[in-house]
Amino acid sequence: MDLLRIDDQFTDEERMIRDTAREFAASRVEPHVADWFERGTFPVRELAPELGKLGLLGMHLTGYGCAGAGAVAYGIACRELEAADSGLRSFVSVQGSLAMTAIHKYGSEEQKREWLPRMAAGEALGCFALTEPDRGSDPGSMLTRARRDGSDWVLNGTKMWITNGSVADVAVVWARTEEGVRGFLVPAGTPGFTASEIHRKLSLRASITSELVLDDVRLPADAMLPEAAGLRGPLGCLSEARYGIIWGAVGAGRSCYEAAVSYAKSREQFGRPIGAFQLTQEKLAWMEVELGRAGLVALHVGRLNEAGQVTPQQVSFGKLANVRAALDVARQARTVLGANGITLEYPVIRHMNNLESVLTYEGTQEIHTLVLGEAITGLSAYR
Numbered sequence: 394m395d396l397l398r399i400d401d402q403f404t405d406e407e408r409m410i411r412d413t414a415r416e417f418a419a420s421r422v423e424p425h426v427a428d429w430f431e432r433g434t435f436p437v438r439e440l441a442p443e444l445g446k447l448g449l450l451g452m453h454l455t456g457y458g459c460a461g462a463g464a465v466a467y468g469i470a471c472r473e474l475e476a477a478d479s480g481l482r483s484f485v486s487v488q489g490s491l492a493m494t495a496i497h498k499y500g501s502e503e504q505k506r507e508w509l510p511r512m513a514a515g516e517a518l519g520c521f522a523l524t525e526p527d528r529g530s531d532p533g534s535m536l537t538r539a540r541r542d543g544s545d546w547v548l549n550g551t552k553m554w555i556t557n558g559s560v561a562d563v564a565v566v567w568a569r570t571e572e573g574v575r576g577f578l579v580p581a582g583t584p585g586f587t588a589s590e591i592h593r594k595l596s597l598r599a600s601i602t603s604e605l606v607l608d609d610v611r612l613p614a615d616a617m618l619p620e621a622a623g624l625r626g627p628l629g630c631l632s633e634a635r636y637g638i639i640w641g642a643v644g645a646g647r648s649c650y651e652a653a654v655s656y657a658k659s660r661e662q663f664g665r666p667i668g669a670f671q672l673t674q675e676k677l678a679w680m681e682v683e684l685g686r687a688g689l690v691a692l693h694v695g696r697l698n699e700a701g702q703v704t705p706q707q708v709s710f711g712k713l714a715n716v717r718a719a720l721d722v723a724r725q726a727r728t729v730l731g732a733n734g735i736t737l738e739y740p741v742i743r744h745m746n747n748l749e750s751v752l753t754y755e756g757t758q759e760i761h762t763l764v765l766g767e768a769i770t771g772l773s774a775y776r
C-alpha cells in the first residue's frame with residue numbers, strides 16, 4: 394500500500410534489516426502486545442537478548458559489539474519495531490540511542506568496555522535520566538546535584554518518567570555540578586539509589602516507566618562520563634533518539650492505516666463495504682498521502698544523517714511533522730473502525746494512545762515548534 398514505493402530506494406542491506414526487524418516484530422511482539430498493553434507489562438529481560446542477537450541494540454554505533462549499521466538502516470528498524478508498538482521502539486531507542494550512545498560518545502575506554510558489549514547483547518539494560526518531576530522541557534534548570542567529596546561524587550535528586558528505570562542495570566544520570574551539567578553512570582543497587590515503576594499510565598503501557606530517587610548516592614570519580622560537559626551532552630543523545638522517532642512514527646501510522654484499509658474492505662453497511670463510500674476513501678487517501686510524505690521526510694533526514702550533514706533543526710522538523718502525521722492518521726483510522734476502533738482487538742487505539750507519549754517525550758511538539766520558529770526568524774521564544 395506504499396504508492397510512492399519509498400522502500401525501493403533502500404539498499405539490499407537496508408531491505409534485509411527491514412525484513413529482520415519486521416519478522417521479529419510480527420512473530421515475537423504482535424501476537425502478545427495487546428495483552429501486555431492491557432496488563433501494563435513488557436517482558437524486557439526476555440526480549441532484550443533476542444533483539445541483541447539480531448544486532449538491533451545500539452545498531453548505529455561501531456565497535457564494542459555494536460552492529461555499525463547506517464542511519465537509514467537504524468531508522469528502518471525503528472519503523473518496523475514501532476509498527477508493532479511504540480513501547481518496543483522506545484525500549485530500543487533508550488537502550489541504543491540514549492544510554493549506549495551516552496557511553497559511546499562521552500565515556501572513558503573502561504566505561505565503554507565495561508558496559509557496551511553487554512548492552513549490545515541485551516544482557517545489560519540501560520536507562521537515561523534527564524527529566525525531573527518539576528523540570529521537563531527546561532532541563533537546563535535541573536535540580537539534581539552532584540558534589541565532590543574527596544575524589545568521590547555524591548548525588549542527590551529525583552528523576553521522573555524514566556523509561557526502563559526500574560529494570561536497568563545502569564542509569565545514565567544527568568546532574569548539575571559546579572562545572573555545569575555532567576553525566577554519571579549509576580549501577581543498580583548502589584546505596585541510596587532507588588527506582589520504582591510508575592503505574593496507571595494510559596499510554597505506552599507496554600513499556601516500563603519509572604521514578605528514580607538519588608539520596609546521597611556516593612560514586613567513585615570514574616563514574617562520571619569524562620567527555621560530556623554541559624547540556625550539550627544529553628542533548629547530543631536526544632538528537633539521536635529523536636531521529637529514530639521520525640522513522641518509528643511512520644511505522645505506528647502505517648499499522649493504523651493498514652488496519653483501516655482492511656476493515657474498510659470487509660465491513661459492510663447499507664449493503665456495501667464502507668470502503669466503497671467516498672467519505673471513507675477520502676480518509677484512506679489522506680492517510681496514504683500523510684504517510685507517504687512522512688516516509689519521504691524520514692528517508693531524506695536519514696540520508697542527510699548518513700552524510701554527516703543533518704542539523705538539530707532538521708531532526709526537530711522530522712519529529713514534529715511525523716509524530717503529528719502519525720497521530721492524525723491514528724485518529725482517522727479509529728473513526729473508520731467505528732466502535733471496534735476503541736478495543737484492543739485492533740492495534741489502532743493502542744497506537745493512538747502511545748503516540749500521545751511520543752508527541753511529548755524527546756521534546757514536546759511545542760518545543761520543536763520553537764526550534765523551528767527560531768530557525769525561521771532568528772528569534773528565540775523559549776522564555
Ligand SMILES: Cc1cc2nc3c(=O)[nH]c(=O)nc-3n(C[C@H](O)[C@H](O)[C@H](O)COP(=O)(O)OP(=O)(O)OC[C@H]3O[C@@H](n4cnc5c(N)ncnc54)[C@H](O)[C@@H]3O)c2cc1C
Nearest residue numbers: 521522523524529530554555556597750754755757759775
Ligand atoms: C512514557 C514517557 C517516557 C519517558 N521517558 C523518558 C526517559 O527515558 N528519560 C527522560 O529523561 N525523560 C523521559 N520522559 C520525559 C519527557 O521527556 C518529558 O515528559 C518531556 O520532556 C516534557 O516534560 P514535562 O512532561 O515535564 O512537560 P512540561 O515541560 O511541564 O510541559 C508541559 C506543557 O508546557 C509546554 N511548554 C513548556 N515550555 C514551553 C515553552 N517555553 N513554550 C511553550 N510551551 C511550553 C510543553 O510543550 C507542554 O505542552 C518520558 C515521558 C513519557 C511520557
